[in-house]
Amino acid sequence: MLTSTVSEQGQTTVPAGVRKALKAPPGTVLAWAVNGATAEVVPLRRADERRRRRCDYAACLKGLKESPAVPDHLLVIRRSREM
Amino acid sequence: MSFYPDANFILRLCVRSEDPEAFSRSERALRWLARRELPVSVSPLAVYEARKHLCGLGQEVRRAGEERLSQYLSEWDSVVTGWAEAIDSALALASELRERLAVDSADTLHVGWAVAEECTMFGSFDSASGARALAYARGLRVWPEMTQEDFQQYARLKG
Numbered sequence: 001m002l003t004s005t006v007s008e009q010g011q012t013t014v015p016a017g018v019r020k021a022l023k024a025p026p027g028t029v030l031a032w033a034v035n036g037a038t039a040e041v042v043p044l045r046r047a048d049e050r051r052r053r054r055c056d057y058a059a060c061l062k063g064l065k066e067s068p069a070v071p072d073h074l075l076v077i078r079r080s081r082e083m
Numbered sequence: 084m085s086f087y088p089d090a091n092f093i094l095r096l097c098v099r100s101e102d103p104e105a106f107s108r109s110e111r112a113l114r115w116l117a118r119r120e121l122p123v124s125v126s127p128l129a130v131y132e133a134r135k136h137l138c139g140l141g142q143e144v145r146r147a148g149e150e151r152l153s154q155y156l157s158e159w160d161s162v163v164t165g166w167a168e169a170i171d172s173a174l175a176l177a178s179e180l181r182e183r184l185a186v187d188s189a190d191t192l193h194v195g196w197a198v199a200e201e202c203t204m205f206g207s208f209d210s211a212s213g214a215r216a217l218a219y220a221r222g223l224r225v226w227p228e229m230t231q232e233d234f235q236q237y238a239r240l241k242g
Contacts, residue, residue, distance in 0.1 A: 016201050019163035020085070020124075026165040055158035057117035060151050061110060065097050067147050071139060072102035076209065077090050077136055 014041070085160070086121040086226070087197035088206040089190070090132030093125070095208055097148035098140065107206055108227055116156070121204060123159040126169065126196045128189065130156065135167035149208065162200050169196035178215065183242050189230065197223060216240055 014030065024043045026075040031044040037043065095109045096116075099209055116123070130152075137148045162169075174193025184191065189236050190212045197205050203217035206226045215225045216236030225233065 009145040016152050016164050016168070016199060020201065023160065023163070025161045025163045038194040039095075044172065053157040055116075055154050057113050059156055059241060060096070063147065064096070064109065064113070067099050068141075068144055069099040069106070070144055072100045073099050075091075075094055075098055075105070075136075077094065077132055 084121055084203045085124045085200070086204040086206055087126070087162075087193070087223075088129060089193040089201060089209070089214060090129045090136065091212075093129055093133040093152065093155070094136055094148075094208040097137065097151045105151040106119040111149040111227065112206070115165070116167065116202055117162050123155075124162050124197075124200050124202055125156065125159040126162045126193070126200075127166075128192060128196065129170070132189070162196065162197065164199045171197035176221070180217075180240060183240055184213075184217075185239070186213040186217050189213060191217065194218045194223075197221075210236070213240070 002017045004012045004015050006012045006030075014024070019028075020059065022030075022041065022043050027036075029044040031042045033054070035042040093113070094106065096113060100106045100109065103127055103150065133152060134149070135146045140148065142191070158201070169192055173188075173192045176191055186194075190209075191214075193207075194205065194214055196218045197218060203224060204226055205215070205223040207215050207218070208227070209215070210230055210232040213236045215229065215233045217231055217240060219225050220236055220240045229237075
């Protein structure tokens, strides 16, 4: 079971597992419908309300195959090493 | 259960590498994504880094890469966790592994974000950074599969 602790100030986090299940990214407004000792949490307004599209991966792969290639080193996001 | 791609992973799905081996990994990745075995959780860090890197490429390559990126983002979910949780998670890794970490800040943040997001798989094509080994050390499955180089990094992380 997912848990979170209420702070001295009465604040608590919504566990990531709950946010994932509700598909509630940062900025989502949650409504708490309290019924006795239980509460139902409903995303009132999603931060990201775009309509879901399906990506055509096969078309992307075809496009990638036909696109100009670049030297491999240009595709490495290289960072300085911090040791 | 979800899949977290880092910026290196995303970039190679957007732009074709001249290296046939690297391109064949991208091809495999796209075929795997097409099977939709797991939802993809993409972080603003990964999108920023991929977009920023595309800016450094030729105009035609960049435009086509950005179009493909938009296609992927139309299906992928934005992470539900924010920067603060990702940073806390990355700092917990740094605090635990201390001098053994030797993985740079952004790569550690990618793994930290995947952990905070409770992802089960981590996607990266970069074995040199140590991020793949770090993700593996945190119990995530790594895609493509772990290599000998990754296991060497993993042995160093374990100390």
